[in-house]
Amino acid sequence: MPMNPDLEKERQGGTFDVEQLTHILDGGRDKTLKRHFLEQEVLKDPVFRGPDTRFLSREELFGELLRKHVAVIKKTQELSIDDINEASTIYSAAMNNNVGPLTLHSVAFVAPLDLMADDEQKKKWLIPAKKYEIIGCYAQTELGHGSFIRGLETRADYDVNTQQFVLNTPTETAIKWWVGGCVAVGDIGPKFGFGGVDNGYLCLNNVRIPRDNLLAKTGKVLEDGTYVKPENPKVVYGSMLGIRAALPKVGAYNLSKAVTIAIRYSCVRHQSEIKPGCGEPQVLDYQTQQHKLFPLLATAYAFHTVGVWMLDFHSTVMNEINEGHYHRLAEDHVLAAGLKAVINWKTHEGIEICRFSCGGHGYSLASSLPVIYVNHVANSTAEGETVILLLQTAVYLMKCVIDLEQGTPLDPSVAYLDQSFSKSEQWCSDVDMHSLLKAIQFRSKKFTEYVSSFVKKELMATGNQQLAFNKHKVILVECAKAHTEAVIMNAFVTKVDEILQSNPSVGKVLSLLCQIYGVTEILAHSGDYIQYEYLRKIDLDNIQDQLFKLYTYIRPEAVLLVDAFDFHDEVLKSILGRYDGQVYENMFKWAKASPFNKQDQGTFRKYIQQLKQAKL
Ligand SMILES: CCCCCCCC/C=C\CCCCCCCCC/C=C/C(=O)SCCNC(=O)CCNC(=O)[C@H](O)C(C)(C)COP(=O)(O)OP(=O)(O)OC[C@H]1O[C@@H](n2cnc3c(N)ncnc32)[C@H](O)[C@@H]1OP(=O)(O)O
Numbered sequence: 001m002p003m004n005p006d007l008e009k010e011r012q013g014g015t016f017d018v019e020q021l022t023h024i025l026d027g028g029r030d031k032t033l034k035r036h037f038l039e040q041e042v043l044k045d046p047v048f049r050g051p052d053t054r055f056l057s058r059e060e061l062f063g064e065l066l067r068k069h070v071a072v073i074k075k076t077q078e079l080s081i082d083d084i085n086e087a088s089t090i091y092s093a094a095m096n097n098n099v100g101p102l103t104l105h106s107v108a109f110v111a112p113l114d115l116m117a118d119d120e121q122k123k124k125w126l127i128p129a130k131k132y133e134i135i136g137c138y139a140q141t142e143l144g145h146g147s148f149i150r151g152l153e154t155r156a157d158y159d160v161n162t163q164q165f166v167l168n169t170p171t172e173t174a175i176k177w178w179v180g181g182c183v184a185v186g187d188i189g190p191k192f193g194f195g196g197v198d199n200g201y202l203c204l205n206n207v208r209i210p211r212d213n214l215l216a217k218t219g220k221v222l223e224d225g226t227y228v229k230p231e232n233p234k235v236v237y238g239s240m241l242g243i244r245a246a247l248p249k250v251g252a253y254n255l256s257k258a259v260t261i262a263i264r265y266s267c268v269r270h271q272s273e274i275k276p277g278c279g280e281p282q283v284l285d286y287q288t289q290q291h292k293l294f295p296l297l298a299t300a301y302a303f304h305t306v307g308v309w310m311l312d313f314h315s316t317v318m319n320e321i322n323e324g325h326y327h328r329l330a331e332d333h334v335l336a337a338g339l340k341a342v343i344n345w346k347t348h349e350g351i352e353i354c355r356f357s358c359g360g361h362g363y364s365l366a367s368s369l370p371v372i373y374v375n376h377v378a379n380s381t382a383e384g385e386t387v388i389l390l391l392q393t394a395v396y397l398m399k400c401v402i403d404l405e406q407g408t409p410l411d412p413s414v415a416y417l418d419q420s421f422s423k424s425e426q427w428c429s430d431v432d433m434h435s436l437l438k439a440i441q442f443r444s445k446k447f448t449e450y451v452s453s454f455v456k457k458e459l460m461a462t463g464n465q466q467l468a469f470n471k472h473k474v475i476l477v478e479c480a481k482a483h484t485e486a487v488i489m490n491a492f493v494t495k496v497d498e499i500l501q502s503n504p505s506v507g508k509v510l511s512l513l514c515q516i517y518g519v520t521e522i523l524a525h526s527g528d529y530i531q532y533e534y535l536r537k538i539d540l541d542n543i544q545d546q547l548f549k550l551y552t553y554i555r556p557e558a559v560l561l562v563d564a565f566d567f568h569d570e571v572l573k574s575i576l577g578r579y580d581g582q583v584y585e586n587m588f589k590w591a592k593a594s595p596f597n598k599q600d601q602g603t604f605r606k607y608i609q610q611l612k613q614a615k616l
């Protein structure tokens with residue numbers, strides 16, 4: 001199919017090599033080549049062809065995705081794929097923006113076995129689980145409790161005579177609920193999205209399991225019932241930590257898809273007139289459309305950068321823990337908590353902005369933006385609700401203030417809290433990314449000190465830390481967000497500095513995105529900068545001008561920047577986001593193919609006929 005002339009023209013501009021940026025995003029040319037190979041292994045294999053999942057009922061969708069997920073597993077076994085990133089490539093190429101039915105087996109059942117099973121148990125369960133000879137799920141949440149783990153009611157009473165645990169969900173609120181991939185007892189019913197996953201309920205009534213079913217690499221129960229505590233009790237939270245550490249990159253992936261669709265479509269879509277008689281411009285030429293999408297384009301790159309960094313950091317910490325060193329577990333936990341919370345929340349807002357920036361067609365499943373949205377938003381609740389996780393990060397920051405007062409060294413990711421910040425010169429409209437980072441770190445430091453003063457005062461008055469925290473939860477959450485934004489910006493600036501050395505042309509365009517991210521973040525909290533007397537009105541006016549100027553620099557690069565995400569059309573599955581931009585012809589073809597247009601209109605006639613018989 002010929003290329004849409006608008007997109008053809010967009011791809012003749014640009015100042016950087018798209019392919020080199022794709023290699024950077026993938027982690028090197030070899031990784032890109034391997035990803036292309038794996039995608040083609042899926043796209044050329046007829047077993048992965050099937051009905052358009054957007055037209056399927058919930059039951060049909062579950063069945064079709066299960067069929068494809070099994071095919072994904074067979075393909076990874078056939079190709080001897082062990083690497084989770086490579087497995088995810090095959091999975092994503094097959095799932096058409098859905099979450100597959102066996103995802104929880106991989107991310108929430110196999111992972112804890114790997115983390116907490118002893119060698120015997122690994123032989124018994126981890127090896128067959130990795131081969132899908134046993135399929136598992138993660139049944140923690142109950143009808144009455146999800147966030148408050150210490151409030152869970154399920155019981156595991158040890159029967160010393162039989163060396164067994166007797167499992168019970170003693171109350172209705174104890175019923176296990178939301179259990180992804182729980183095909184045993186029952187499905188909890190239709191959901192907002194996640195239609196590919198059968199989230200189940202599980203009632204336990206005197207279910208007996210052997211003593212050695214308790215994963216014993218950390219804590220264990222001896223034959224006489226004595227409980228041997230793990231060296232570090234927090235390791236039992238490790239399986240949640242693993243998924244949280246992975247979710248920032250999942251958020252970046254979903255936002256990158258949405259931005260690709262919205263920016264390509266905004267170049268194809270012509271609407272209204274700027275100068276009468278001069279034709280309808282591309283909607284991406286409107287400043288308002290740029291203001292919707294370019295900060296999100298910058299955000300997608302920022303989130304990808306920090307998502308990769310978080311996975312590397314978490315993997316390092318897990319290796320240290322495997323050698324018995326727990327000193328970075330707390331930092332890992334609060335970084336994963338803050339990044340998972342902020343990135344997934346901002347991503348779901350961003351996908352929604354991408355959807356309505358495409359007008360009516362964004363609302364059609366032909367765009368796939370609704371599909372990406374409803375499957376993504378779960379990540380702001382699942383695996384730790386947003387506020388819950390931000391409070392974890394906030395409590396850690398309050399401890400950092402005490403550490404500072406006591407002269408205890410801080411963890412690297414919060415070292416900036418011990419720095420002094422000053423800004424004397426007036427900002428013009430070309431503030432560099434390092435100065436923007438300093439400002440964002442300054443705000444986080446000031447906010448942390450400000451919140452800590454309130455919490456301390458409350459603690460003095462009540463002597464109860466939980467009460468003190470509970471009274472200031474709103475500003476504690478904002479404090480955690482401010483810190484997390486400092487972590488994101490620091491990762492982005494660090495990566496761009498590195499790329500500026502290795503590939504100046506790519507680095508330059510990324511530094512523009514980094515400035516857009518930083519300026520947008522500062523303008524979103526401009527009141528704080530005035531209140532803390534770090535910025536003046538003139539500074540803010542100048543960086544507002546800078547933002548609009550940056551949009552003009554990014555406008556000719558925008559399509560190339562989303563092309564660099566390198567989503568195959570069959571992976572993106574969006575008519576609005578097609579690489580060739582042939583939207584209208586394919587929208588019409590897709591609509592005509594809808595089963596709704598094929599169904600017998602008998603129903604319509606039957607009921608309308610009743611009206612005609614009535615005396616209107
Ligand atoms: C071939 C096929 C290949 C397939 C490949 C698949 C790839 C797929 C890729 C992409 C597709 C999309 C994937 C999407 C997947 C998403 C699936 C999600 C499914 C959802 C699952 C779930 O939701 S499971 C249930 C999750 N539940 C929670 O998160 C509960 C949240 N609540 C808590 O964590 C705790 O209650 C809370 C931390 C809030 C409170 O803990 P508590 O002990 O009550 O009290 P507290 O004082 O706060 O903490 C004590 C102490 O412990 C520290 N701590 C707390 N948590 C952790 C932790 N996780 N790690 C480490 N430390 C922790 C805390 O800081 C305290 O420390 P101190 O202050 O005492 O020092």
Ligand SMILES: Cc1cc2nc3c(=O)[nH]c(=O)nc-3n(C[C@H](O)[C@H](O)[C@H](O)COP(=O)(O)OP(=O)(O)OC[C@H]3O[C@@H](n4cnc5c(N)ncnc54)[C@H](O)[C@@H]3O)c2cc1C
Pocket residue numbers: 104108138139140141144145146147148177178179180181194199378381382383384385386387388473
């Ligand atoms: C798509 C999806 C898949 C899931 N898959 C699984 C799974 O496979 N296995 C599993 O075990 N669970 C699963 N879950 C459950 C998930 O882990 C919980 O929904 C999540 O932990 C939130 O807990 P909750 O539902 O009890 O919400 P609640 O904690 O009841 O939250 C309700 C509201 O109360 C607020 N709140 C609660 N406590 C506090 C507090 N201390 N301070 C301030 N505000 C508070 C929250 O911020 C929120 O606004 C899944 C959920 C979803 C949506």
